[in-house]
Amino acid sequence: MDATGQPALTRRPDPFIVVGKVNGRDEAARAASPAEALSRMLGWLAADADASAVWYLREDWPGPVTVIGRQAPGTARESRRCAHLFPLEPGTVLRGAMTAGCGARLRLPEIEWLPLGAGMPCERCLVGVCRNPRPRLEGGRR
Numbered sequence: 268m269d270a271t272g273q274p275a276l277t278r279r280p281d282p283f284i285v286v287g288k289v290n291g292r293d294e295a296a297r298a299a300s301p302a303e304a305l306s307r308m309l310g311w312l313a314a315d316a317d318a319s320a321v322w323y324l325r326e327d328w329p330g331p332v333t334v335i336g337r338q339a340p341g342t343a344r345e346s347r348r349c350a351h352l353f354p355l356e357p358g359t360v361l362r363g364a365m366t367a368g369c370g371a372r373l374r375l376p377e378i379e380w381l382p383l384g385a386g387m388p389c390e391r392c393l394v395g396v397c398r399n400p401r402p403r404l405e406g407g408r409r
């Protein structure tokens with residue numbers, strides 16, 4: 268059983284890892300989504316003002332993962348709240364902010380994560396994705 272009262276799914280394929288130092292101890296946790304990783308990090312910071320934490324897509328994940336997010340309500344004008352694409356490479360450590368495909372930099376606590384297809388997409392992010400097809404997704408080297 269985990270904290271949510273649900274049976275622990277030991278084989279749940281959580282793509283994200285959160286690691287940090289809380290009250291002098293090393294901590295590590297898995298997360299199913301960026302939002303879960305963030306809430307874990309905020310929990311650590313609430314427990315220890317000097318806590319440090321980073322998160323990343325597991326280095327053994329088979330390929331890059333694109334997550335979608337936009338400025339949370341109240342942190343930007345509505346017209347600027349388009350849905351940005353954030354390509355994540357396995358093993359690349361992420362800290363307090365993330366850079367979208369179009370170059371926009373969003374601070375983590377101010378990102379509202381969206382399911383695929385939700386929100387008005389950022390056109391510049393879409394262009395970036397089209398310009399940079401990812402041959403690694405096809406598997407193997409060229």
Ligand SMILES: [Zn+2]
Nearest residue numbers: 351369389392
């Ligand atoms: Zn964008």
